[in-house]
Amino acid sequence: MARTKEFDPDAALQSALELFWRRGYEATSMADLVDHLGIGRASIYATFGNKHELYLKAMDRYGETRDPRLIAELSQPGPVLPAVRALVRRFAAESAAPESRRHGCFITNTAAELAPHDPAAARRVEISWEHIETPLHAALVRAKAQGELPDDRDPRALARMLFVVMQGVRVVGKASGDPARVRDAAEQALALLD
Structure with a gap:
């Protein structure tokens, strides 16, 4: 049986967007994302992909709120x-x-x-x-x-x-x-x- 996510992916994406916006892409590490989002690295990868893919998803989210x-x-x-x-x-x-x-x-x-x-x-x-x-x-x-x-x-x-x-x-x-x-x-x- 598949495990259910223990976090809200939508809220996590918004939180990642805010962190990237504040710090920039290069200055934000995966460790920063783990700490800021309060979710494990494996969960980030499983839900959003790598840091670059997460950043692109954050850009898409920002575009939705133009x-x-x-x-x-x-x-x-x-x-x-x-x-x-x-x-x-x-x-x-x-x-x-x-x-x-x-x-x-x-x-x-x-x-x-x-x-x-x-x-x-x-x-x-x-x-x-x-x-x-x-x-x-x-x-x-x-x-x-x-x-x-x-x-x-x-x-x-x-x-x-x-x-x-x-x-x-x-x-x-x-x-x-x-x-x-x-x-x-x-x-x-x-x-x-x-």
Whole structure:
């Protein structure tokens, strides 16, 4: 007869995500995971696989909880640019918040730490980024169709630029004690929408 799990795999995965988010992939050992999750190494391997597989599952979990407001905010009827501006400003404000300074964004952290040499992590980073850039592009296409953007503006290029700024403020917000730095960068990027 098979033994039943003596722990909640869903709660364990969430706990692993939090540890990886706080410490990073390389700085988190299997011993750290065993201690933090409070379950045995064999149970971790049997349920999640090795540390890398667990990390990828944590990335997937993080992706499941991505910001549901983003699409709702950008797809409201009426003028589009106020929603785009609000989104970029929200990213900047969240990036400068004390909690963000400690942990940053899990996907952005992974992009810097693992994506250059880990194809599986890089794929997940790309998917996550597409979930931001694609609705942003669609919103800017609508803005141009509604006459909110000047004719010489390229919605795809603007979406990419705003996306890169949004990711950049996450990195700088994590490392900087000066919230004006990310706020000013966001406002300068938004000026390109005029």
